Amino acid sequence: MxxxxxxxxxxxxxxxxxxxxxxxxxxxxxxxxxxxxxxxxxxxxxxxxxxxxxxxxxxxxxxxxxxxxxxMPNPDNVHHMDRSKFVGDAEVEVGTIMAFSGPDGAEIPGIITDIAGDSVTVDFNHPxxxxxxxxxxxxxxxx
Known part of the structure; x- marks a missing residue:
């Protein structure tokens, strides 16, 4: 066996x-x-x-x-992005999970954790x- x-x-x-x-x-x-x-x-x-x-x-x-x-969560996986990078019909709100292109071209999911003015905080740690x-x-x- x-x-x-x-x-x-x-x-x-x-x-x-x-x-x-x-x-x-x-x-x-x-x-x-x-x-x-x-x-x-x-x-x-x-x-x-x-x-x-x-x-x-x-x-x-x-x-x-x-x-x-x-x-464990890695603080290096949390990124602050300019709100202007979010275009189209995608709803930019806290809790939304979106797909982003990684450095190698593969899609990686990120969850929006905070929005302050034009700054959007995205957490790429696994949920x-x-x-x-x-x-x-x-x-x-x-x-």
Whole structure:
């Protein structure tokens, strides 16, 4: 029986639950499982340690504290932008999540946290940064 180890290509379903039990994200909602390679940097080392040794068709609930899940908020990820950069029909208001182009051209989400005159504060930290979460994982296959 194949078990997950360093370098394994894993196909899994996951559900991320907050402390209050609400669901923050789930591959079930997207209708397709996630794929990753253990050790490729897409998961924290601590999270990967929980997956190593699991087998296909196995499920597990993994509780992660903030720094092992999405990390702690990084003040360098908070930017002040000129309101004139926000054009078009997009509503500029606190709480709005917008997509911005990153330095590499990839889209990165940012949440508007403050508006003061012509200055708009945008937080590019992951929305779950600083949160303790539970990952419910269901391993579908291991390659």
């Amino acid at each position: 194949t078990t997950i180890q360093q370098g394994s290509k894993v196909t899994l379903h996951f559900t991320i639950k907050m402390k209050d039990g609400s669901v923050a994200d789930s591959t079930h909602n997207m209708g397709k499982p996630a794929q990753l390679v253990i050790g490729d940097g897409s998961l924290s080392d601590n999270f990967e340690k929980h997956l190593i040794g699991m087998q296909a068709n196995q499920s597990k609930a993994i509780e992660l504290v903030a720094q092992d899940a999405f990390g 779950l940064t600083g949160q303790d979460v539970t990952f419910e994982v269901e391993i579908l296959s291991i390659g």
